[in-house]
Amino acid sequence: MNRQDCVWILNEWDIIEARSQGKSAAKQLGFNLSDQAKIAVTISELARNIYKYAGKGQIYISSIHTGDKIGLQITAADQGPGMDIPKVMIDGYTTSGGLGSGLPGAKRLMDDFTVQSSPEEGTVITATKWLQINPGKGA
Known part of the structure; x- marks a missing residue:
């Protein structure tokens, strides 16, 4: 059974709500x-x-179950201008004067990470973290 929540990102407070x-x-x-x-x-x-x-856009938070795996999937979706995926996935690349570790860093934190983007349709990023289940000891 999958559970999904959606948080609309319209202001900075929504970022905190999505994170929470x-x-x-x-x-x-x-x-x-x-x-x-x-x-x-x-x-x-x-x-x-x-x-x-x-x-503006949405953050979807979904529990997912695939076979014997349980995970949490985060999907970020917007109708913005799109992005140059090869550029933004390079460590150190920045358009805002930051450190340039945002999306590459997020990718390293998660187990699965995909980006789809175009100027016509916006951007959808899906990131999944799988729950590591420790089998019983002594086997």
């Missing part, structure tokens, strides 16, 4: 504190990019 909902969902699924923090940082980066570059 993502961390809460991660905790409910059983992610450890380190993975909860990685998910929260990723959501912050994706939501901040929506607000800064597209003006």
Whole structure:
């Protein structure tokens, strides 16, 4: 069974709300504190990019179950101007004078990460963190 929440990103407070909902969902699924923090940082980066570059969009937070795997999937969607994917995925590349570690850093924090973008349709980024289940000891 999949659960999905949507947070509209219209202002900076919405970034905080999306981050909070993502961390809460991660905790409910059983992610450890380190993975909860990685998910929260990723959501912050994706939501901040929506607000800064597209003006508005959505963050979808979904629990996913595939076979014997459980995960949390974050989807950021906007109707903005799109981006040059090869450029923005290079460490150090920045259009805003920042460190240029945003999307490449978010990708490193998650297990799966895809970006689709075009000037006509905007951008959709999907990032998934899989729950690491520790089998019983002594086997």
